[in-house]
Amino acid sequence: MTFQFEVLHQSTKSRARLGRITTAHGVIETPNFVAVGTHGTLKAVDNSLADDLGVQLMFCNTYHLLLQPGPDIVEQAGGLHSFIGRRGPIITDSGGFQVFSLAGGEVADELKSRRAKKGEGSVLKIDEEGVLFRSYRDGRKILLTPESSIDAQKAFGADIIVAFDELLPYQVDERALRSSLARTHRWEERSLSRHLKNPRGQALYAVLHGGVNEELRRESASFLTGLPFDGFAIGGSLGKDLSEMAGMLTQLLPQLPKEKPNHLLGIGDLPSLHRSIPLGIDTFDSSYPTRAARHGLLLTEQGPLKIDKKEHQASTIPICQECSCPTCLRFSRAYLHHLFKAKELIAYSLATLHNLYFMIAEMKRIRLAISDNRI
């Protein structure tokens, strides 16, 4: 089965739409949340359990997998699905975001208010060919180019792969943005060309850039939608807040071909989902639900619940009374509170299971609302 996308229903109330992506490893109903498993795991939940839970698409990071275990080992194991024991669809990114943010530092600092962790590597050279950086694992130099990124993603064998792009800080002048955009387009064209030599049934998504500059976003959409990509991811700077992002998406989404899926990169908090879906977004990825879980922040329809608060210490009810996740069906808030207090590892697994299940259920509710034209 090759990659296929169908729009099943267009809401009469907004640009929100129901769709279905079909891949060799199964179906992704859209709109949908994509769980992030950077190193080929959702950290505290094993991959076959995530499959059983209903995680329809898992996001793995090429940058991390390139450094460890490396494409050769994954390919030798029969590809990422076989290596990590996942039955369902996988998407990998190009490594571009991480090499510029983790290895570079300043972009991530600005975009995500975080600092590159000490020793996460360093960018040695950026030129037309690609990016030369030093591995934080073993100090070896690695040249990441559109071609080497696609080759790595071929070795991994994800169902959806992503073109290689350049990432700029939020605060740059228009000239720098324009020049970077032109390079990103050339890199994405090279990615496409490399991919088309050996498609292997994988779908290749372009990454739309242009920051919050309406004209540049339009140029990026115009250029990239003219090429035979299978889908369109929205990357680069998404604005300084939700409102700026919504403004950008409102302009940008109507410029994308309706018959192809789109993906919003690195966004997965509930307010952003609820704002972006009516604008026509199909998929999103974010490590928020799994990371929040490990900090004891449990998602509920009444907002996140901090399980280590004293008010939960004797509570015999589950996180959510109406939830059917493996955690809520078996364990009380009091036990989870106790496990978090005692810093027991299973706490992180049980919390992650709940948050993943919550996101899956939330996306079902959203899809139902779209089919009823309530969104």
Added chain:
Amino acid sequence: MTFQFEVLHQSTKSRARLGRITTAHGVIETPNFVAVGTHGTLKAVDNSLADDLGVQLMFCNTYHLLLQPGPDIVEQAGGLHSFIGRRGPIITDSGGFQVFSLAGGEVADELKSRRAKKGEGSVLKIDEEGVLFRSYRDGRKILLTPESSIDAQKAFGADIIVAFDELLPYQVDERALRSSLARTHRWEERSLSRHLKNPRGQALYAVLHGGVNEELRRESASFLTGLPFDGFAIGGSLGKDLSEMAGMLTQLLPQLPKEKPNHLLGIGDLPSLHRSIPLGIDTFDSSYPTRAARHGLLLTEQGPLKIDKKEHQASTIPICQECSCPTCLRFSRAYLHHLFKAKELIAYSLATLHNLYFMIAEMKRIRLAISDNRI
């Protein structure tokens, strides 16, 4: 169903025996390994998965559960089984070992070559009544006595509970040992008396002391087996090495009543099991298999395998080819190696599942060998 023990077969080759302990929460086939879940969890594996895997008896520590979440919360949740979501049998200890070792420090230093972790509390007073210590969690003073230990264990509601005892360092003179033994016997008698006022279907095990002094061990066995305990745990100093322990067990075990189960406290490494079972030991507890797992030490019939070694990085075979554990059925050594390298939490769960399963399978092999009179 009240507590019951049957000897099913006595080996013709040694004192090794096959038995069956029946409790309200299920059956424990002996000899068997008892997994340690100090805070009410096997740390990286959830309790219903441990049930499914075949962990027939789980050991929880009264000292830790007393401090957090406390007996009231556990009792209010319907007891430990309900609180932690375990279907199978549970044993709790008296808190004696931990209060003297963790809070006291020097005993554990000597017995287990470890130091009390900083801030794990301190013993304020030991007298005939019991032990007064300060909680490392909130600084409050707690008096642990035979009566309060039994009361806590009643609140927890484990299937098997243990009498309160005093623990001395290995290096003490005979006078100190003799005086401590007398107090331990008085404390155990008080424990029994408290228990018998409200048995609640729980079984109470005595703890035999006397260190490696043959005469004192004999005295301890003689005194305690004269009282209506349901089983006999072997505690206190077990000697400086395996050979000293084996010598002590060889003397001691024939002095115990054949119709009651015995338990070797805090021992669970394979060489000790293989040495003690032919001497007639029924159950053992140790955190070794689960702790080793978290350090990437995976048990195999060819000895432990260190999964983070480079030789496993491209190995597509499971930990053990012949193993049917949930880890070996799904994941390769290369993936586990990668997860340990990346310090992913799921690594600890998958490794623990394997080691638990290995112990369960090993105990089955041992029981089969006993039934064939090969041990």
